[in-house]
Structure formats: C-alpha cells, structure tokens
Amino acid sequence: MANFVLILCDDLDENLTMRFPGLLKTLGPGANGEVGAGAAFSNAFVTTPLCGPSRASILTGQYVHNHGIKSNLYPDGGAYLYREKRFGKLDLAAALCGAGYRTIYVGKYLNEYEGDYTPAGFERWYGYCGNYGGTLHEFRENGVRTSYSRAFHHDTYLMRDIAVAEVTAPSTRPFFLVLSFNAPHKPSYCAPEDEGKFGDVVAPRTPSREEEDVSDKPAWVRGRHPHNTAETAESDEAYRKKMRAMPSVTRAVNALERALDNVGKLEDTYFIFTSDNGYRYGEHGIDEGKRTAYEEDLATPMFVRGPGIMPGSVFDEVALNIDIAPTILELANAAPLLTPDGRSLAPILRGEQPSSWRDSFLIEYYQDDNQPWILTYQGVRTQDSVYVEYEGGESEFYDLTTDPYELENRPADAPQALKDRLAVLRSCSGAGCREGD
Numbered sequence: 001m002a003n004f005v006l007i008l009c010d011d012l013d014e015n016l017t018m019r020f021p022g023l024l025k026t027l028g029p030g031a032n033g034e035v036g037a038g039a040a041f042s043n044a045f046v047t048t049p050l051c052g053p054s055r056a057s058i059l060t061g062q063y064v065h066n067h068g069i070k071s072n073l074y075p076d077g078g079a080y081l082y083r084e085k086r087f088g089k090l091d092l093a094a095a096l097c098g099a100g101y102r103t104i105y106v107g108k109y110l111n112e113y114e115g116d117y118t119p120a121g122f123e124r125w126y127g128y129c130g131n132y133g134g135t136l137h138e139f140r141e142n143g144v145r146t147s148y149s150r151a152f153h154h155d156t157y158l159m160r161d162i163a164v165a166e167v168t169a170p171s172t173r174p175f176f177l178v179l180s181f182n183a184p185h186k187p188s189y190c191a192p193e194d195e196g197k198f199g200d201v202v203a204p205r206t207p208s209r210e211e212e213d214v215s216d217k218p219a220w221v222r223g224r225h226p227h228n229t230a231e232t233a234e235s236d237e238a239y240r241k242k243m244r245a246m247p248s249v250t251r252a253v254n255a256l257e258r259a260l261d262n263v264g265k266l267e268d269t270y271f272i273f274t275s276d277n278g279y280r281y282g283e284h285g286i287d288e289g290k291r292t293a294y295e296e297d298l299a300t301p302m303f304v305r306g307p308g309i310m311p312g313s314v315f316d317e318v319a320l321n322i323d324i325a326p327t328i329l330e331l332a333n334a335a336p337l338l339t340p341d342g343r344s345l346a347p348i349l350r351g352e353q354p355s356s357w358r359d360s361f362l363i364e365y366y367q368d369d370n371q372p373w374i375l376t377y378q379g380v381r382t383q384d385s386v387y388v389e390y391e392g393g394e395s396e397f398y399d400l401t402t403d404p405y406e407l408e409n410r411p412a413d414a415p416q417a418l419k420d421r422l423a424v425l426r427s428c429s430g431a432g433c434r435e436g437d
Contacts, residue, residue, distance in 0.1 A: 038305030061325030061340030093121030107180030160252035270306030
C-alpha cells in the first residue's frame with residue numbers, strides 16, 4: 001500500500017511558488033531546464049478562496065454549499081462547526097484510518113482551533129493552536145498542550161522535525177500525513193537565515209495590478225480606493241515577507257524527502273503540494289488579500305509526485321481542491337465515507353486520457369463580518385471564461401482568451417449556457433456536480 005503526504009501552505013499564490021526552483025525540483029516538474037521529480041497541474045484552483053472553507057473542501061471533497069463551512073469563524077465556519085457536523089468521523093482521514101492507514105496531522109488545522117480536542121480521524125495529532133502570532137508556538141501534541149518560544153524556534157522547522165519523526169517511526173502500516181504550514185501567511189515569519197533576503201523584489205506588475213479604471217466593476221470593488229504609492233510599497237513588502245517565509249518550506253520538504261529515502265519509503269509515497277487559496281497584491285485596486293473571484297485569489301499551485309507519475313509532466317486539465325480527497329482515496333483503494341463533489345485525478349496522473357473531463361466548476365463565497373464589503377457570490381469558471389453573480393444583483397463576465405487579466409467586465413456578453421450551468425452548480429451534489437464534465 002502506498003503512503004501519502006499532503007502538504008498545505010497558507011495563502012500561497014501560484015506566481016510566488018514559481019520563484020522557488022527547489023520546490024519545483026523536489027515535488028514538481030522542475031525549473032530552469034531541469035526535470036523535476038514530480039508533475040504539476042497548470043490549471044489548479046480552489047472553489048472558495050478562503051482558508052477555512054477551502055480546507056474543509058480539501059478534507060471532504062465537497063463544495064462549500066454541501067459541507068456548510070462557509071466562513072473561518074463560528075457559527076458559520078471554523079474548526080468547531082466542522083466538529084459539530086462530525087466530519088472528523090467522515091472525512092478523508094477517517095476513511096483512510098478505516099482502511100488501515102496510520103493518520104498523522106502536523107500544523108495548522110481549520111481556523112479557530114484552540115487545541116482542546118483531537119479530531120477523530122487522526123491517530124497522531126500535532127495541531128497548531130490559536131492565531132499565528134504572539135511570542136509562542138502552541139501545539140496540541142497527542143493530547144498534551146505544548147509551547148515553544150518563537151524567539152528560539154521557527155514554526156516551519158518545528159513542523160518539519162515532527163513530520164520526519166512520525167513518518168520514519170517503525171511501523172508496518174502505511175501512513176497518511178498532512179503537513180500544514182502556516183507559511184507564508186501574514187505576518188510571514190521566516191527562518192533566521194532568511195532575514196533580509198529578497199530586498200529588491202516587488203510584487204508582479206501585472207495589468208490587473210496596474211488597473212486604475214474600475215468603473216466597470218461591481219459597486220463593492222469601486223468602493224475600495226485605488227492603490228496609492230504608500231499602499232503599493234506596503235504590498236511589495238508583504239510580497240517580500242512571503243518570499244522570505246518560503247525557503248524554510250523548501251528545506252522542510254527536502255528534509256522530509258531525504259528522511260523517507262533513508263528508510264526506504266520514498267518510492268512508495270505520493271506527495272501532493274498545494275495551498276488553501278491564492279493571494280492578491282492590490283489587483284483591481286482592491287486591498288491585498290483573498291476571498292474574491294478574481295484569478296489571483298483562485299489559482300493555486302498543485303504539484304504531485306509518486307509511483308507511476310511521469311517526472312516533469314505538466315497537466316492542463318482543471319484540478320480543484322475538491323479533487324484531492326477522491327484522488328487520494330482512489331490511489332489508496334479506500335472507499336469514501338462522504339459523497340464527493342470532486343473527481344479523482346488518478347487517471348490523469350497515470351498518463352491516461354479520460355474520455356471526458358470537467359469543462360466548468362463552481363466558485364462560491366459567503367459574506368462574513370471579517371471583510372463585509374466582499375459580497376456573497378456564486379460563479380462558474382471554464383477554461384476560457386468566468387461569470388459571477390453577486391448578492392444584490394450585479395454580475396461580472398470575462399472572456400479569458402482575450403482578457404486574461406479581467407480588465408473589461410462585460411456581463412451583457414455572458415452566454416446563456418454559462419448562466420444555465422451556474423444555475424445547476426449552485427445546488428449540485430455528488431455526481432450532479434460533475435454533469436457535463
């Protein structure tokens with residue numbers, strides 16, 4: 001039986017990921033003319049661009065409107081609503097545990113997790129507690145709350161060391177490890193050796209970031225003031241800090257790879273590397289962050305390495321966060337305990353050509369008190385277009401073949417077929433979410 005390592009970063013956008021050839025070499029298709037050890041999905045997206053809902057979708061394989069974790073915060077979302085819904089007994093980890101896997105979690109869980117319980121699906125649990133700040137790193141380590149001084153311990157390295165110890169521990173059972181880094185989430189702590197690096201780097205100057213005229217955008221976008229010089233400098237510094245947080249992630253991944261190789265488990269282990277959402281650095285005049293239906297917030301890295309996967313491959317099929325659970329379960333020959341809305345990527349990873357693949361997917365977001373100016377929306381994304389409807393009646397449509405930076409909103413040009421597909425996806429479940437794929 002194969003082993004599985006699911007590596008999650010927090011708020012890691014696709015563009016920033018591509019600046020780290022070490023990750024591309026170890027887990028992805030490679031960089032700078034060098035063939036890497038894994039493969040990449042060049043069209044990977046989240047269905048809800050927000051931490052907690054996306055993480056719930058990763059663990060359940062379901063769209064947010066089905067699992068109901070709509071926010072980072074209770075009562076509309078967060079770790080405690082996930083627990084109330086008993087997903088710990090039904091999700092990906094629970095299914096693998098029932099199939100004989102040794103299930104391990106290291107790092108950030110769903111938002112608001114405070115360390116007062118261990119989720120049911122995990123046998124070995126090292127959950128990061130509370131917010132990512134303050135003077136201490138606090139974990140619940142197999143029922144015991146432990147603290148580490150931030151002044152003397154970098155959290156990425158703490159997680160690395162725990163993960164290495166767990167996957168190299170003597171056991172005849174296969175393992176499923178979730179290694180969930182805080183990096184590069186704000187305040188983007190970095191290892192001491194990376195302080196001050198990348199001082200001349202600025203956030204990408206894309207047309208969407210330089211967009212000044214947002215008169216075609218919905219009212220909530222128009223209400224966010226355009227970037228001035230100070231705000232541009234601030235988002236550039238945020239980008240640099242995120243870059244400084246990532247080298248320690250690369251080192252941690254490489255250490256995990258070496259450790260598995262040393263104990264003879266590397267060749268039987270699948271790695272999946274991704275993020276809970278993308279990230280925005282002032283595009284369309286909106287403050288840096290996530291949550292929107294724009295490409296910067298939706299697009300994520302997704303690298304996969306493991307048995308039977310051709311190193312250096314790049315797949316252009318659309319891959320989603322809701323596909324991760326069904327993919328791992330198929331590769332593990334384990335039955336799901338929840339009906340997934342996503343579909344397994346395993347045939348693509350094996351080099352097969354599916355007779356059909358999805359031509360669209362749902363984007364959904366639910367307004368909350370944290371950033372109330374971003375309205376509830378549902379949308380549909382295809383390979384070459386995106387159509388979004390907002391609560392209140394406004395909408396957006398972009399033809400991505402001619403307008404990849406989403407500069408000209410033309411809702412009147414949205415095809416009826418796209419609107420009809422959105423009407424189906426809004427309330428779809430299971431196989432109904434995959435009709436027309």
